Amino acid sequence: MSEEFYSDAGLYDRLFPGDAQAVDFYRAEADRRGGHVLELGSGTGQKLVPIASDGHPCTGLELSPAMLAGARRRADVRGVAVEWVQGDMRAFDLGRTFDLVIIAANSLLHLHEAADLVGCFRSVRRHLAPGARLVLDVFNPSVHMLAQADGVRRRRDALSFVDPDRGVVHVDVAETYDAAAQVTRGTWYLSSEADADMIVAPLEIRSIFPQELPLLLTLGGLRVAERFGDWSRTPFSSDAALQVCVCEAG
Template sequence: MGSAAGGTDPFYSDAVLYDRLFAGGEEAVAFYRSEADRRGGDVLELGCGTGQKLIPIAADGHACTGLELSPAMLARARHKAGERGVEVQWVQGDMRDFSLGRTFDLVVIAANSLLHLHDAEDIVRCFRAVRRHLAPGGRLVFDVFNPDVRMLARADGVRRRRDALSYVDPDRGVVHVDVAETYDSLAQVTRGTWFFSTEAQPDFLVAPLEVRSIFPQELPVLLELGGLRVVERFGDWSRAPLTADAALQIYVCEAD
């Protein structure tokens, strides 16, 4: 998840920590590489974070541009691309309002990055900006989680250990992650506090993270308001149909 409107949040100030916390994602990387191969041409990723998706796409030979609000994330992305000998144009900017002076054959918003935009108006602004940057026949492809109302109802503000998020820091050792979340049903925003701890350093980082939920009935309407329409939508990285119990919503869109 790259940053969008919250690029200076503490959660994104340590880009190395971010990469360790959100390591993996091979299926998602393979999906977006496949989409780039299908479309050909130039690729733009919004909220590109540290380049987890974009650097492999660029390594396949595609001309890539990454837009990211967080300077720390961009610096990490540049470093990683340099290590791999891959050329990417990195741009600091806000996905709600950007103008790159050119168009792209594929625009990607991966790893829930769209969910940093909490207001419907901001989401529509983002889609309109994408529309302006789509080449004829171009596509917007993005993924967001499929909200689970049972999970949202359990967001009661109690701090709990997330064992699946534990990781090893070469300097600190094993890092455990606790999360306390509440759900604002009016705003459709989950407001969380993430606590990072080791045995020797409890709570060495405490960071807020706020993420919007966008329900499947909403997205086509928001896309239409942004001048886009849905071509396909999937419920997982194998391109299975979107169902009520799917964990993901993956959209392929074109200019309306």
């Protein structure tokens, strides 16, 4: 994970404000399962704080101290209690089990090595109560988009946002795709009118292909029970943008 990219929780939330449909999906999953909820890579609590506000006991595990601080602020503003734990999703032991574990918003894709992904799934398996589920979402890789990662810096107009201190912030990204590692290696440039390239941060994200994901889960002691292609639970298909997986102990 790029520490620099996640060093400013407020800036991260303005750059990635979250998806209301995704939040609703995970809240519904928590309501369906009941009991205690664990989120891995919980970030600034965009998913977990709303779940906690519904009355579910929640724990968030996050590697970045800055993101944890942002999550604590979000929970305090909402007036909800969440247990925040600094830890690494590749291997963790919280000493108890949970009724629902979630890995949302492509957080799993910060793990680049197959061994790290399997280690994560094995840790999740040890933390699942009887009948519990792991629910995760990752993007469905597009070969066309990966082929366009040519290293050229381009403006991402859809990612522009307004910062209260900096004004309008524009985002440029230059990416290359390492096919052997299945990792997109990018450099993100954030610029305001007064400060060009005020933030330059690397971001490396793995691709997990549709036939690969169930195999990795199986190696971790889990199996896919359901897989959807969007937040409305449309069955997964080759042209879906997302892989939304509901998993159980194998």
